[in-house]
Amino acid sequence: MNISLTFHAHQPNRLIPYDFFKIGEHAFYEDDELNGRMLSEVAERCYLPANRLMKQLIELSDGKFKFALAISGVILEQAKYHRPDLITSFQELAETGCVEFLAMPYYASLASLYSTGEFAEQVEEHMDLIEELFGQRPTVLWNTGMLYSNAIAAQAYDMGFEGIMADGSSRMMKNLHPNELQCAPLIAKTKTIVRNRHLSNDLANRRVDPSWSEYPLSPYTYADWLGQQQGQVVNISMDYETLGERQPDTTGVFEFWRSMIMATLFAGNNFMTPTECVRSFDSTGTLDVPSPVSCSTFGTTTHWNGNVMQQEALKKIYDLENSVKDSEDRDMIHVWRKLQSADHFHYMEKSNGFTPYPSPFDAYIYYMNALADLQVRVKREAEIIHNAHKVTLA
Amino acid sequence: MRRIKVLKLGWEFPPLINGGLGVACMGISRALAQKVDLSVIVPKAKPGATYEGFGLIGINNLEHREMETLEEGYTYESFSVVGKAPVNLDPYACEEGTPGNIVFTREGKLLFSKVHKADLDLFTSKEDLYAGDLARKVIEFSKICAVMARSYDFDLVHAHDWMTYLAGVEVKKATGKPLVVHLHASQFDRAGADARGWIYDIEKYGMEQADAVIPVSKYTGTVAAGHYGIDPAKIFPVHNGADPVHVFHTKKKFPEKLVLFLGRLTAQKGPEFFLQIAAKVLEQTDNVRFVMAGTGEKLRQLIETGAFHGVGDKFHFTGFLNKQKVNELLSMTDVYCMPSVSEPFGLSALEAAQFNIPAVISKQSGVAEVMKGALKADFWDVNMMAKHIVDLITDEELYKQVAEQSAQDIKNSNWETAADKMLRVYHHVLGW
Numbered sequence: 008m009n010i011s012l013t014f015h016a017h018q019p020n021r022l023i024p025y026d027f028f029k030i031g032e033h034a035f036y037e038d039d040e041l042n043g044r045m046l047s048e049v050a051e052r053c054y055l056p057a058n059r060l061m062k063q064l065i066e067l068s069d070g071k072f073k074f075a076l077a078i079s080g081v082i083l084e085q086a087k088y089h090r091p092d093l094i095t096s097f098q099e100l101a102e103t104g105c106v107e108f109l110a111m112p113y114y115a116s117l118a119s120l121y122s123t124g125e126f127a128e129q130v131e132e133h134m135d136l137i138e139e140l141f142g143q144r145p146t147v148l149w150n151t152g153m154l155y156s157n158a159i160a161a162q163a164y165d166m167g168f169e170g171i172m173a174d175g176s177s178r179m180m181k182n183l184h185p186n187e188l189q190c191a192p193l194i195a196k197t198k199t200i201v202r203n204r205h206l207s208n209d210l211a212n213r214r215v216d217p218s219w220s221e222y223p224l225s226p227y228t229y230a231d232w233l234g235q236q237q238g239q240v241v242n243i244s245m246d247y248e249t250l251g252e253r254q255p256d257t258t259g260v261f262e263f264w265r266s267m268i269m270a271t272l273f274a275g276n277n278f279m280t281p282t283e284c285v286r287s288f289d290s291t292g293t294l295d296v297p298s299p300v301s302c303s304t305f306g307t308t309t310h311w312n313g314n315v316m317q318q319e320a321l322k323k324i325y326d327l328e329n330s331v332k333d334s335e336d337r338d339m340i341h342v343w344r345k346l347q348s349a350d351h352f353h354y355m356e357k358s359n360g361f362t363p364y365p366s367p368f369d370a371y372i373y374y375m376n377a378l379a380d381l382q383v384r385v386k387r388e389a390e391i392i393h394n395a396h397k398v399t400l401a
Numbered sequence: 402m403r404r405i406k407v408l409k410l411g412w413e414f415p416p417l418i419n420g421g422l423g424v425a426c427m428g429i430s431r432a433l434a435q436k437v438d439l440s441v442i443v444p445k446a447k448p449g450a451t452y453e454g455f456g457l458i459g460i461n462n463l464e465h466r467e468m469e470t471l472e473e474g475y476t477y478e479s480f481s482v483v484g485k486a487p488v489n490l491d492p493y494a495c496e497e498g499t500p501g502n503i504v505f506t507r508e509g510k511l512l513f514s515k516v517h518k519a520d521l522d523l524f525t526s527k528e529d530l531y532a533g534d535l536a537r538k539v540i541e542f543s544k545i546c547a548v549m550a551r552s553y554d555f556d557l558v559h560a561h562d563w564m565t566y567l568a569g570v571e572v573k574k575a576t577g578k579p580l581v582v583h584l585h586a587s588q589f590d591r592a593g594a595d596a597r598g599w600i601y602d603i604e605k606y607g608m609e610q611a612d613a614v615i616p617v618s619k620y621t622g623t624v625a626a627g628h629y630g631i632d633p634a635k636i637f638p639v640h641n642g643a644d645p646v647h648v649f650h651t652k653k654k655f656p657e658k659l660v661l662f663l664g665r666l667t668a669q670k671g672p673e674f675f676l677q678i679a680a681k682v683l684e685q686t687d688n689v690r691f692v693m694a695g696t697g698e699k700l701r702q703l704i705e706t707g708a709f710h711g712v713g714d715k716f717h718f719t720g721f722l723n724k725q726k727v728n729e730l731l732s733m734t735d736v737y738c739m740p741s742v743s744e745p746f747g748l749s750a751l752e753a754a755q756f757n758i759p760a761v762i763s764k765q766s767g768v769a770e771v772m773k774g775a776l777k778a779d780f781w782d783v784n785m786m787a788k789h790i791v792d793l794i795t796d797e798e799l800y801k802q803v804a805e806q807s808a809q810d811i812k813n814s815n816w817e818t819a820a821d822k823m824l825r826v827y828h829h830v831l832g833w
Contacts, residue, residue, distance in 0.1 A: 026719065027692055027717045027718070027719045028719075028726075028729070030654060030690075030717070031655030031656075315708040315709045316705060316708045318708070319707075319708035319713040320713065323714040368700075371704060371708070372704065372717075372718055375713045375714055376717060378714055379655075379690070379714050379715070380655075382714060383655045383656065383657075386656065
């Protein structure tokens with residue numbers, strides 16, 4: 008059986024408690040100290056040991072083990088400032104030639120839903136960074152939270168991608184087989200790689216759930232399941248943080264993965280990267296997804312834009328697009344883009360337990376105050392440009 | 402003519418409790434002490450705190466034995482009237498809770514047990530005065546005051562707000578001295594026109610038993626007469642004063658005008674109307690930001706309503722602010738807005754005026770009677786409120802006029818004037 012494995016790595020930029028009195032002060036919005044500390048902790052528990060394990064597996068298998076990484080620009084930027092060793096560690100993986108880096112919106116944003124132009128620019132920015140750091144230019148797109156629709160697939164085609172990843176919820180897949188490549192309606196050249204939701208979630212969630220009928224899962228059992236799959240290629244993907252962060256070392260997660268990968272290889276299965284998949288197989292069906300889906304629990308986007316606070320925040324940040332870009336101030340554009348990260352809106356979800364803020368209401372208030380500050384900054388810069396223009400004319 | 406001796410019953414008192422009622426009681430006491438002999442009894446006073454011209458007795462500082470000797474042979478009379486006392490009372494909640502009632506028999510005279518140490522402990526604990534079993538605190542306060550009053554020499558008793566009305570009535574019955582009740586805020590203001598229940602009953606009973614009622618405004622006087630059926634002939638409105646504050650100005654960090662709402666986020670203060678007003682103003686100009694300072698049961702709902710109205714980037718919430726932060730906010734505010742649904746007085750508008758801030762206030766407020774310069778509208782008339790705000794932030798001439806008139810208005814609003822009026826009420830009641 009062919010197996011394609013993809014990990015996604017990202018860390019949020021948490022904001023400081025940006026109160027009303029800071030509006031107009033143009034302070035740094037992010038809690039740099041906290042973000043640096045969190046990155047460092049996750050690097051120690053997850054990214055560094057996971058990278059070491061992956062590199063070992065590649066070496067042990069003589070390059071037969073391959074996988075793909077979708078790393079956000081946000082985390083790479085954090086790593087540049089706080090943990091340069093983390094970038095080195097990813098570069099060592101890249102040098103094995105067995106790791107494919109996927110394209111993402113640099114800021115892990117929802118731009119694909121709110122501004123197609125902005126989406127394209129963020130993906131370009133991300134590809135430039137990947138090329139600069141890892142010496143390869145991505146050919147397959149992984150959108151934030153695996154956001155996918157007919158329109159997004161069409162845009163991926165316009166941007167020249169050979170493939171795009173999507174999460175295979177049964178609602179979306181209907182009677183299509185999850186282990187086959189698909190295409191969006193009227194799009195032939197950009198293939199849609201569908202994540203095998205069930206097998207992926209076995210590892211991402213259920214492996215550590217004592218109420219699961221298969222608990223405790225043996226790595227050999229799982230390797231058997233992979234080998235028994237039908238179709239072109241089985242796509243397993245999940246957050247890289249599964250290894251060591253969501254599932255701590257004490258759950259035996261690293262040992263599980265080592266044994267599972269080795270057993271899968273030993274049974275004669277074949278690992279492929281996403282680009283190898285789209286180049287090896289034709290699409291077998293047409294996947295019709297008129298409204299956006301994601302890899303969230305319900306496959307929808309409501310955890311980002313389901314309540315009025317989220318909707319208001321999203322509307323107001325994208326309302327700023329033209330005036331921010333007109334400024335041609337690179338730093339300000341960067342600040343505006345960082346405020347687009349999907350995490351900010353997810354923190355405003357009422358049932359979200361993973362949040363650095365006391366409540367979703369606080370998340371909204373701090374965000375809107377920071378946004379108001381950015382509005383003021385945009386206004387001030389526009390006035391300066393306007394006045395300078397008047398002087399020139401005179 | 403000798404000076405009148407006044408026994409004052411209060412609930413909050415600075416520096417221990419700094420609510421609006423406490424601040425007002427302190428202002429009144431200071432000014433009155435110049436004109437009468439004054440003693441003040443409150444549930445909690447800071448041990449060792451002294452005040453110029455009057456004595457403050459906190460029940461929390463009394464000794465158990467002291468109380469036992471005072472209590473000998475006294476029967477309580479007034480409690481039979483107030484029927485049921487709910488155990489959990491929140492004067493600011495819309496509906497009174499019903500769990501567990503203390504039931505009093507209605508047979509007239511009730512002999513209460515001697516004041517227990519536990520009863521005194523009610524007032525020595527760290528618990529907030531309004532928290533826990535508020536009804537029991539009110540009743541214990543009444544019992545203790547009635548007993549204490551018998552050892553005092555005074556001409557009349559002056560009780561402030563419903564928490565002390567029972568005590569006032571009880572003192573009147575125990576000593577035969579006339580009772581003046583002060584109405585700072587009523588259950589009508591807090592919970593709306595349909596408010597009924599234990600607190601309402603006590604307010605009505607207290608005002609009926611009183612020889613004079615002093616509401617903090619004519620507006621509140623009409624509430625006492627119209628809503629509680631109190632004889633207008635014994636209602637004597639006296640406006641609150643405002644203590645001078647240290648005024649300073651801060652430059653805003655943003656270019657837009659700033660419109661401020663300050664207060665508890667409860668229905669009474671009309672925060673929803675402020676949101677609607679903001680949305681209306683923003684339709685006409687985007688050169689303005691709104692800030693809602695304070696906290697309360699409606700905060701979260703208001704945050705969502707603001708988002709729903711699409712004003713989230715121009716309408717800001719601060720949550721609770723301490724006095725220093727409030728003053729910082731006032732020092733940069735351009736327009737003060739008080740759209741209260743029912744505001745007995747509204748001291749904050751006067752405080753804003755001290756910072757030279759023009760105000761747009763609801764007609765359903767006491768302070769509207771003293772702030773001649775302020776722009777006014779009915780609380781529900783969000784269009785008119787919005788128009789006033791737009792006028793103020795776009796018309797500099799009008800802005801100056803309103804600010805200047807407000808400065809005049811404040812000069813006449815002081816506790817000295819208020820104390821003189823109260824003195825006249827005392828004379829009227831005593832027939833001197």
